[in-house]
Amino acid sequence: MSSIIQLLPDHVANQIAAGEVVQRPASVVKELLENAVDARATDIKLIIKDAGKALVQVIDNGLGMSVTDARLCFERHATSKIRQAEDLFSLHTKGFRGEALASIAAIAHVEMKTKQDQEELGNHIIIEGSKFISQDAAVLPKGTSFAVKNLFFNIPARRNFLKSDTVEYRHVVDEFQRIALAHPKIHFTFYHNGSEMFNLAPATSRQRIVAVFAGKTNEKLIPVQEETEIVTIEGFVSKPEFAKKSRGEQFFFVNDRFIKSGYLHHAVMAAYDGILKDGAQPSYFLNLTLPPHTIDINIHPTKTEIKFDDEQALYAILRASIKHGLGQFNVAPVLDFDRDSNLDTPYHYKDFDGATPTIQVDGNFNPFSEERPSKQFSTYKKPESTANWESLYVGLDENPNESQHLTFENEEITSSLFQDEEVENSVHKTYQIHKKYIISSIKSGMVIVDQQRAHQRVLYEQFLLNMTVKQASSQQLLFPLNLFYSSSEMELISGLQLSLINTGFVFEENDTDHIVISGIPVNVTESEVSIVLEQLLNDLQDGIPESSFSQNDSIAKSMAKSLAVKTGSYLTEKEQENLVNGLFACKDPNVSPFHKPTFITMRVEDLDKKFAL
Incomplete structure (x- = not known):
């Protein structure tokens, strides 16, 4: 019997790998932006057309690549980030598996331009469906430019699964915001169909959050900061009154990498316990810094899930730090318009000491004496004699017929439990049970x-x-x-x-x-x-x-x-x-x-x- 197992060709293997790495245009945006950040760029431009279906281009001013590196970066498992298996637990960069560019090149038309600062000429490479079309020297500025065109051009079935431009654009914006929030010191610019959507100058974390989400974001942020041996937490959470029903503005960053964690989200919700309405979701932008050897980031193809070494301690620290931040906000002085200003101490009396009251005692005072006490010791007024109390009622018995008559309104009983008259009019047509x-x-x-x-x-x-x-x-x-x-x-x-x-x-x-x-x-x-x-x-x-x-x-x-x-x-x-x-x-x-x-x-x-x- 002949053998039925055979090795897959490289271009087929790359297309299969692309199914894990590249799900939609936003996946390409994520990989290219992360590569630009790893290249130590200080200025990154993102340009897309038709929500990324026609074009995704990322231009950076990073380190660039040599002629050899420019060719090798499109090979599977070719990476500059790791040399041995132990390096997986000491990562400080975004990409490390060497599959992203190979997967992207297998399902799109890719044009790359790159140049190192010390070189006079750069490299211009064109790849279509894993096939190298050309590689030439060119005069280029420092940095790298990746242009990914016609995504899924050779896999029509995958292209048919893409959503509308509105949906795909929203996913691209989500990925852009995650990278931009994690790196506030980098200048990011975002263009869609020729229109500038974001222009984020280098700023602090708070300024970057306000620039991304605009509106009244600044006034709803509460700072959270905690430093321990296990983790350092920095970021912001929203005030309870600004909570929403959606979970859109919720970001966890671990070592400047965006992650999703239901466990950590539960810790945040536990900190808000008792001060949120049912179904309300707070906003949070939290950056957790942990030693690289205490986390495993290689458990998910898109690297958005991380395994922690000590989850219980991390949960407790995160919950306590947010509670502390919310507590500081709640005890801050506030304007109270219901306070009576007459009870406040005048400002010019703030340094005065109160005078000790003097006490005077009348040693001759006799409570059983008929004489009026001295006015300076008492203002007591003796009640008038009530011996002639009958005079209070004089005249009431005269002309009794002219006295005022009081009428009382009797409650009219209109029906009885056993009364048969007009039963039809007293019967309810509808009844409500348990308010449901x-x-x-x-x-x-x-x-x-x-x-x-x-x-x-x-x-x-x-x-x-x-x-x-x-x-x-x-x-x-x-x-x-x-x-x-x-x-x-x-x-x-x-x-x-x-x-x-x-x-x-x-x-x-x-x-x-x-x-x-x-x-x-x-x-x-x-x-x-x-x-x-x-x-x-x-x-x-x-x-x-x-x-x-x-x-x-x-x-x-x-x-x-x-x-x-x-x-x-x-x-x-x-x-x-x-x-x-x-x-x-x-x-x-x-x-x-x-x-x-x-x-x-x-x-x-x-x-x-x-x-x-």
Whole structure:
């Protein structure tokens, strides 16, 4: 029998490896930016077109590469970071496995230009699908320029799995922000389709965070700093009142490398225990510095997960340091407008000593004496004699018929438990049970309605109708609302603006970091606007649907979920009736917008069976 196992060709092996390293354009952005940082660049430019599908280019002023290194960097497992297995536990750089460039070159058109500072000429290399097309000398500036074009050009199936440009662009922005936040001393510039999206000058960590997320980021940050033998923690967490429902602004950096850790996230949430609303998520930007030999960063293909040597101690230190930072914020002096200023010590009396009071005693004072005491010792006034108390009632018995008559309002009893008169008018049409279900009688028995799901269905169809007909009613605000968002959130809102206008929102101004709303839908209160928009952004964080109908459907579902009456809310009898009537007036009253049943029916025969012996 002939052998059936054979070695894969290099270009096939590279394409398979690319499946682990390169999942989307954002993966290319991550690898190229990390290489630029490892090259000790102080100025890095990121240029993309069509969300990275057509072009991803990174230009840096780093060390550059020699002729030999420029060719070897595209070979599998070729790296300058490690020499032996032990080096994996003493890493101080980002890339180290030597698979990124080989994988990228296997599935795209790559053009690299690089030059070292001491060399007169640089190298210009072109590779298409792992095949070297050319390598020539060229006059170039110091540093390296990588241009990755036509991603997945030779794997159409992988290209078909890419999302819309909006979604892919958002993933690219996420990767860019992670690298930029981890290295505030480097100048980063980001261009998309010829437009400058970010221009981040070298700054401190706090300034970099504010520059990336804009808005009111600066006023919500609380510094966190702790230095121990195990770990050094530096960074910022947000004040509790700025917590959001989404988990967008949450960053852990270990030795300047972005990671994801549910264990460390739990430590942060434990520090906020008792001061956050249910479902709220705080923002945090925390950089943990640990000895390289105490962590293993080679457990995940994308290197976003790390194994720690002593997780329990790290958990306790992180939780305590955040609690300490929050405690310092809470005990800081604040303006109290309810304090009575009359009780404050005047400023010009602050250095005065209080005078000791003098005590005078009248040795001749006799409490049983009839004489009036001296005024300087007492102001006591002896009550008048009450011997003639009958005089208080003189005249009350005269003309008794003219005396004032008092009338008392008797409580009228309108019904009785066993009274048969007008029973039909006193019977409730609906009942609320446990502030969750509404029971209404029907001819065959009764119907039990889930109030939250029913209201979701009513609101969903109402919003969808308004967006389809484009005749939504708006209520004008006396004072316009200013809502601040990050750049990525503003990008999403811009894509949703037309649909939001059709639901009843009126946008007065759209800036780079905030929006001004002067009108809102009639069934939305002013205090609910920020909650509705935040929930909408959270629901659509994986991308805005391309078709207008799908977009309207997603917005209607999100707004219905935010505005629907919640379980545990008390409803009056009128509100119960309106909700039940509104549900059965819907086109599809049987299920909520999320395909959950809104009501069940129970027949009289079913009840009879329950009571049958």
